[in-house]
Amino acid sequence: MGITVGFDLDMTLIDPRPGMVAAMNALGVESGLSLDGEHFAANLGPPLDDILRGFEAPEERIPGLVDRFRALYPDLVVPSTVALPGAAEALKAVRAAGGRTLVVTGKYGPNARLHVEALGLEVDELVGELWSTQKAVALKEHDARAYVGDHLGDVRGARAAGALAVGVTTGPCTREELLAEGADVVFGSLTQFPEWFARAL
Secondary structure, eight states, rough: OEEEEOOBBTTEEEOHHHHHHHHHHHHHHHSSSSOOOHHHHHOOOSHHHHHHTTOOOOOGGHHHHHHHHHHHHHHHHHGEEEOOOHHHHHHHHHHHTOOEEEEEOSSHHHHHHHHHHHTTTSSSEESSOOOOOGGHHHEEETTEEEEEHHHHHHHHHHHHHTTTEEEEESOOOOOOHHHTTTEEESSSSSHHHHHHHHHOO
16 A cells, blocks of 8 residues: 655635635734734634734634634635646646555644535545644554655644655745755645655655
């Protein structure tokens, strides 16, 4: 049986930025808070509650704001989200080799699942609400031998799990930043993944 490869979701497999801008700005209007959708969408990765703290949302309001964002999400984010170049092919390359595909994301699991289903991505397992080194929990549980992501937090998660850290520069982090964090290999996009996977793993 082939190996399990983990993938991050936002800006690794999918580009949800237009909807993220809309959802965060809508939440700002509803809540009366200064929430910057453009900044949020340009820096996807960290947990939503941390993002809201960065926008100086009152701590006591954060649980309610998170719930409301999650409620807005299916209508505002999912329909406008597209798969990134090479995403479907990368997943198919793993499965064609007899492997399993695992998505580990900081995103709320049910909303992450909506993306996978809407875009027809071939994912065997999905685990949500894990960020940075917390991702190692799911990667170890599913015996993932590699983890692919666009953020420094994804590299940290892979390394904490003892998995190969594969970076892509489709998110906010540069090749140099990902390599400095400990990525084993960095691609400009997932279009480069299938050839590397066939050769390396």
